[in-house]
Amino acid sequence: xxxKLLSSPKTTKVTKAIVKEFAxxxxxxxxxxxxxxxxxxxxxxxxxxxxRPLTWASAKCGETGxxxxxxxxxxxxxxxxxxxxxxxxxxTVDRYYCDELDDVAKLYATFDSRLQSRNTADxxxxxxxxxxxxxxxxxxxxxxxxxxxxxxxxxxxxTRLQPAERAEALLEHHGxxxxxxxxxxxxxxxxxxxxxxxxxxxxxxxxxxxxxxxEKFWVAVMEETGxxxxxxDRKLARFLLLYHSKKASGSDKSARYRVTDKEYYVKCVHxxxxxxxxxxxxxxxxxxxxxxxxx
Numbered sequence: 001x002x003x004k005l006l007s008s009p010k011t012t013k014v015t016k017a018i019v020k021e022f023a024x025x026x027x028x029x030x031x032x033x034x035x036x037x038x039x040x041x042x043x044x045x046x047x048x049x050x051x052r053p054l055t056w057a058s059a060k061c062g063e064t065g066x067x068x069x070x071x072x073x074x075x076x077x078x079x080x081x082x083x084x085x086x087x088x089x090x091x092t093v094d095r096y097y098c099d100e101l102d103d104v105a106k107l108y109a110t111f112d113s114r115l116q117s118r119n120t121a122d123x124x125x126x127x128x129x130x131x132x133x134x135x136x137x138x139x140x141x142x143x144x145x146x147x148x149x150x151x152x153x154x155x156x157x158x159t160r161l162q163p164a165e166r167a168e169a170l171l172e173h174h175g176x177x178x179x180x181x182x183x184x185x186x187x188x189x190x191x192x193x194x195x196x197x198x199x200x201x202x203x204x205x206x207x208x209x210x211x212x213x214x215e216k217f218w219v220a221v222m223e224e225t226g227x228x229x230x231x232x233d234r235k236l237a238r239f240l241l242l243y244h245s246k247k248a249s250g251s252d253k254s255a256r257y258r259v260t261d262k263e264y265y266v267k268c269v270h271x272x273x274x275x276x277x278x279x280x281x282x283x284x285x286x287x288x289x290x291x292x293x294x295x
Contacts, residue, residue, distance in 0.1 A: 002103035003059060003096045011053070011092045014085055018093070022056050022076035025069035028108035029101055034077060037171050038164060042078040044130045046086055051075075057094040057111065059104045068104050070096070071111040074164075120163045127167040131174045137181040145177040146170060148200025154175065155291070156262055176207050183218060191222055193244035198261040202268030205294040207275075217275050232281050236271035239283060240264075261289070269294055 012018065045051060055070030071078075071094075079085060098104045103189035121143055128134040128142050137145075149169040158166070170177060182205060184190050206214040220226050220233040221240070228234065243259050267283040273295050274281035 003098045003107045004148055006097050007097045009092050009094045011090055013090045014091050018077045019076055022069055022072045023080035025058060028068045028070045029105040034073060036205060038074050038168055039078045042074055045126055051089055054091040056091055058099050059096040059107055061098050061101055061104050063100045070108040120268060123125050123163045124167050127170045131170060133174050133178055137177050141181050144195055144197060144200045145180055147197040149173055149196055149204050151201035152204045155171055176204055193240045194222055196264055198264035199268055206272050209294055217272060226261045230280055232271040232274040235283055236268060239267055266291055
């Protein structure tokens with residue numbers, strides 16, 4: 001193992017001293033820059049009394065003799081800026097030892113900074129609660145928007161991003177979340193065949209290209225209003241409905257009917273591109289081919 005605990009994790013009440021220690025501590029190698037937007041979100045959550053016990057961690061490096069912060073950057077920074085700390089807030093502190101600096105970087109990479117030990121949906125709701133415009137957006141839509149934006153931006157490896165990093169997209173792209181919410185109505189149960197991460201990823205990509213065209217296209221897909229069965233929007237609608245029905249009936253257990261998120265996304269992009277160009281498409285998908293760009 002590249003690291004070891006110096007002692008058992010200790011849980012203590014958050015104090016100015018421990019907050020300052022971690023806020024000022026040298027960051028681990030490969031630590032990403034501080035996100036001021038995330039700090040502001042955490043501040044609002046703290047003001048609302050929404051924090052659960054925190055987990056911070058440090059690592060002493062034998063190679064350099066320094067101590068590095070490997071978890072707790074944003075929460076410790078946020079708390080260091082408060083005039084008064086939240087009452088009855090506790091933190092569990094893990095202190096490690098690493099032989100080499102590279103081991104510190106590897107240890108840092110193992111931490112998934114899940115806000116107050118919350119699950120991903122909780123984190124998404126926490127960020128959404130800080131944007132007034134998202135007050136009426138359905139919870140499932142929020143989750144699909146967050147994952148869809150990350151999928152569009154980072155591809156199939158988007159889950160490697162920490163949940164809080166993905167949720168930050170709500171601060172910048174809340175307009176898309178409201179648009180998607182209005183498109184599907186106010187129920188989590190409407191148009192289930194459309195509510196996939198890969199579909200929302202394509203929706204976001206098209207929204208960034210042209211909001212007006214995106215609305216026309218996705219309404220046509222959702223409502224199957226295209227004038228001809230051979231139109232790209234009608235073909236995509238049939239594909240989404242077909243594989244949703246197979247999944248719902250359990251018939252997708254056969255390898256023949258397994259469709260990856262990448263395939264869903266690529267077919268959506270093919271349909272959108274053909275619709276924008278006034279062309280037809282067979283929604284062809286080849287697993288080894290590069291993902292096409294949206295036009």
